[in-house]
Amino acid sequence: MDDELPTASAIKAAMRASPAVLVVEDSESTAALYEEYLRSADYRVKIAGTVAAALSLLGSEHFDAVVLDLNLPDGNGLSVLKEVKRQDLPVETLVVTATGTLAVAVEAMREGAFDFVVKPFARDRLLVTMRNALERRRLRAAVETYESEFGRNRYFGLVGAALPMQRVYRIVDSAAPSTAPIFVVGESGSGKEVCADAIHRRSQRAAGPFVAISCATIPKALQGAELFGRDGDPRAGAIARAHGGTLYLEDVAELEIGLQTKLLRWLETGMVESEGGAAQVPSDARIVCGGPRDPRSDVQAGRLREDLFFRLNVISIALPPVREREDDAVLLARHALRRFAAEESKQFRDIDPAAEYALRTYSWPGNVREIENVMRSVVVLHEGEIVRADMLPLHLAESALQSEPPKAADTPQAAPLPAGAKPAIRPLWITERETIEAAIAACDGNIPRAAAFLEISPSTIYRKKQAWEAIDRGA
16 A cells, blocks of 8 residues: 555546546446446446455555445455545545445444445436535545645744745745745744744755854954854854755845855855865855845845845745734734743743734734743733733733724714715625625635635634624624
């Protein structure tokens, strides 16, 4: 059997072809009848007459569905179903049973069978049930794909579930295994170094060193020694220390132009020359840079050499600020709270709704770093298990009061227009609510699937539903 199960994308690719069905039936004439029914609807069919033959085929070939008789010469068909469940094989199973074995069919449903049909049955009964089974399988594959591509709330050291962060995760997934230089752009405190570390840990160099240097914090007189080594020893510099791993340079435009030239030479030759040129050593390090603005503006301002820019900006990643990340502020705060509570041996474990609202409505100009500072302050200065709004700094509480949504009774109503005028414009939140609720209904209550169609995060829908329920209660 293959070591790895098919992925959701592999399942979808396979399902674009004619679906493959395994018929497990010991009666040759009955199996031939099922095969005729299925082939007439463009299914590809294989037949197994025993439990052993069925398990062998399931282990060596891909099937979309199984038509399973329970009474087989070498055992009960339930053993096939249990093996499908144990291995989590991506197939739907349709159990065939005689009238007197309905209790066994119910047991099969508990073991994961999609449905059962009672012998004898018509062609249409089999085909309709099979079509429904494969539709459920298609939806399950779609949900798995959505969850794998859009449902992550952590990625190495990065924390965030909003769609802008999901895009960051996908870029890192694609770019990290290569050796291409990457430039990470983001506001102060948005997590650029954490993103660089995620690139390193996702890459083929994860076992090597990760060396991070902030060029802006090093005095100009010491920049060369810090990067290229001192006293004739290039091995003491950050570039040589990063050999076999990743070098992260933040604010590379703060390097003096002469050192930028020297950095470019290393990128072109792979050799690191110490200050003074006394010695050279090889350094094979992947370079990742970070900065608060588009590096093109540094080129235009003369702070960054254009040829160096083209070597460093092969792949660009834009880290979104917290204010553009939907409900990630609460997610980040909860993550920081639990980390700091463990460090300080405190009992804090969660955040109450009023405090969540304050965290959600604040703009967070300091981004992730500011959230961490706030939660560390809460943990150090207070006791308890739940963070309350009155434990938060005053400016967060004031921000929440200023942005508190109006009650339903306080919402101004549009004045009626004169006869013959155009219809009154409806409030945007009502139209938005109707659109979201219609999408949820169309997806049979599946909020993640509705969010995927609407191209928003599920957390946005959950947050809006909470706000609507609060308005309904106050009406």
